[in-house]
Amino acid sequence: MSADTRPLLRLDGRLDDVLRPVTIEPNPLAYAEGSALISVGRTRVLCAATLEERIPPWLRGKGSGWVTAEYAMLPRATQERTQRESSKGRIAGRTHEIQRLIARSLRAVVDLPRLGERSITVDCDVLQADGGTRTAAITGAWVALALALRRIFPDVHRSPLRQGLAAISVGIVDGRPRLDLPYEEDQRADVDMNVVMTDEGRFVEVQSTAEHATFDRRELLRLLELAQLGIQRLMTIQREALDAA
Numbered sequence: 552m553s554a555d556t557r558p559l560l561r562l563d564g565r566l567d568d569v570l571r572p573v574t575i576e577p578n579p580l581a582y583a584e585g586s587a588l589i590s591v592g593r594t595r596v597l598c599a600a601t602l603e604e605r606i607p608p609w610l611r612g613k614g615s616g617w618v619t620a621e622y623a624m625l626p627r628a629t630q631e632r633t634q635r636e637s638s639k640g641r642i643a644g645r646t647h648e649i650q651r652l653i654a655r656s657l658r659a660v661v662d663l664p665r666l667g668e669r670s671i672t673v674d675c676d677v678l679q680a681d682g683g684t685r686t687a688a689i690t691g692a693w694v695a696l697a698l699a700l701r702r703i704f705p706d707v708h709r710s711p712l713r714q715g716l717a718a719i720s721v722g723i724v725d726g727r728p729r730l731d732l733p734y735e736e737d738q739r740a741d742v743d744m745n746v747v748m749t750d751e752g753r754f755v756e757v758q759s760t761a762e763h764a765t766f767d768r769r770e771l772l773r774l775l776e777l778a779q780l781g782i783q784r785l786m787t788i789q790r791e792a793l794d795a796a
Contacts, residue, residue, distance in 0.1 A: 559727070561729065561736070562735060562736075563592075563733065567727055567728065567729045567730060567777075568730050568777055568780060568781075569730065569731075570591070570719075570730060570731045570781050570784055570785070571591050571592030571594075571731050571733065572590070572591075572592060573589070573590065573591050573784075573785065573788050574589070574590045574788070575587055575588070575589045575590075575690075575691060575694055575788055575789060575791075575792035576588040576589075576792070577694065577698060577792045577793065577795055577796035578698060578796055579597070580597075580599055583599040583600060583601060583695070583699075584600050584601060584602040584671075584698070584699035584702055585599075585600040585694075585695045585696060585697065585698030585699030585700070585701070585702070586598060586599040586600065586695050586698070587691045587692075587694035587695045587698070587792065588691070589687050589688075589690055589691030589694070591683055591686075591687045591690075591731070592681055592682075592683075592731075592733055593679055593681035593733070594677075594679060594680055594681045594682060594683055594684055594687050594733075595677070595678040595679040595687075596675055596676065596677050596678065596684060596687045596688045596691050597675070597676045597678055597691075598673055598674070598675050598676075598688065598691040598692045598694070598695040599673065599674045599676075599695060600671055600672070600673045600692075600695040600696050600698065600699035601671065601672045601673075601674070601699075602669060602670075602671050602699050602702075602703065603669065603670045603671075603672070604668075604669055605668070605669075605670060606668045606669065606670050607670070610668070611668075614664055614667075614668070615663045615664050615666070615668070616661075616663045616664070616665075616666030616667055616668060616669045616670060616671070616711070617663065617666075617669075617670045617671070618654065618657045618658050618661050618663070618666075618670070618671045618672075618673070618696070619654045619670070619671075619672050619673075620650050620653035620654040620657060620672065620673045620674070620675060620688075620692060621650050621672065621673075621674050621675070622646055622649045622650040622653060622674075622675045622676075622677075622685075622688060623636070623646065623674075623675075623676050623677070624646075624676075624677040624680060624684070625676060625677060625678055628677045628678060628679050628680045629680050649684075649685045649688070650675070652685060652689070652747075652756065652758075653673065653675060653685070653688055653689050653692055654673075655755070655756065656689050656692075656716060656718065656747045656755050656756060657673065657689075657692060657693065657696055657716065659716070659749070659755045660693070660712065660713050660714040660715070660716045660749060660755075661696075661711050661712060661713065662711040662712075662713050663711070665709075665710075665711035666711040669703075671696060671699060671700075673692045673695055673696055675688035675691065675692055680734070681733050681734045682720065682732050682733040682734040682735075682736070682737045683719070683720045683731060683732065683733070683737075685718070685745060686718035686719050686720050686745055686746075686747075687718075689716065689717065689718035689747055690716075690717045690718055690719075690785050690789065693715070693716040693717065693789065694789050694792050694793065696712070697712055697789075697793055698793070698796055700712050701793075701796075714749040714750055714751060715749060715750030715786050715789065715790075716747065716748070716749055716750070716755065717747075717748065717750075717782045717785040717786050717789060718745060718746060718747040718748070718782070719731055719745075719746055719778050719781040719782050719785065720732045720737070720743070720744065720745050720746075721744050721746065721774045721775075721777045721778045721781070722736065722737065722740035722741075722742050722743045722744055722774070723740060723741045723742040723764070723766060723770060723774070724736045724739065724740045724741065726741070728770060728773045728774050728777055729777070730777045730778070730780065730781045731781055739763075740762055740763075741761070741762060741763045741764040741766070742759065742760070742761055742762060742764065742766045742770070742774070743759070743760050743762050744757065744758065744759040744760070744774050744778070745757075745758040745759075746758075746774075746775065746778035746779075746782070748778070748779060748782045750786055752779065757775075759771075759774075
C-alpha cells in the first residue's frame, strides 16, 4: 500500500500557507475621516482615523506632522469577559506595546513633513478576538489612514502616504510552519512571529519568540517567506477596499 501523500490540513481545513477568510469594509463609520472594519477569520477589528489640525507640543515649529494609534479590546471580544482597562485606572503593558507597534508601523510609511502640522490618530478596537488582533489592527489601520489622507490629499502624487503596509502572524505549530494563526494554534505554537512589511517587500518590524522550542535559520526563512506571501494577499484585499470606497 502506498503512503498517503495528501497535504495535512489544519483544524479549520486550511493548508499551512493559506490565510483565513479576510474582508475589509471601507468607511463603516459616518463621522471618522477614514475607517475600516477588518475581519480575519473570527477576529474583527474596527479602525478609525481622526485628523486634527494640531500637533503635540514638542513638534511645534518643526514643520512635521504626527501619526499615532490607540488599541483596545471590548470586554466580550473574548470567550470570557475581560475587565475594561479604564476601570482599572491604567493601560496594561500588552495594550501599550500593541498600540506603540501600530503607531510605529504607520509612521514608517508616512512622510511626516509632507503631512504638515497635523495629527492623525488611528483607534483600533477589537470587536472579536481569535488570534492575530495586532496584525489585523495594523492591516486595517493602514486602510483607515489611507482613506483619511485621501480626503485632504486627493492628488495621490501629493499624498504623504509613501507605501502600502500590512501585517500577519506566522508560527511553528505541531512542527510545521504555518501562516495566520488563530487562537487555538497561537496558544500552543512552538514559535510565534508577527511580521509587518511594506508593499516594496521591506520589513518594518519582526517580532519572534521561541515559546516552547528553539528554531533554526531554515525555519526562520520559511516563516518569513510565508509572512511575505500572506502580506501580498492582504495588500490585494486592501487595494480592493480602497477602490470600493
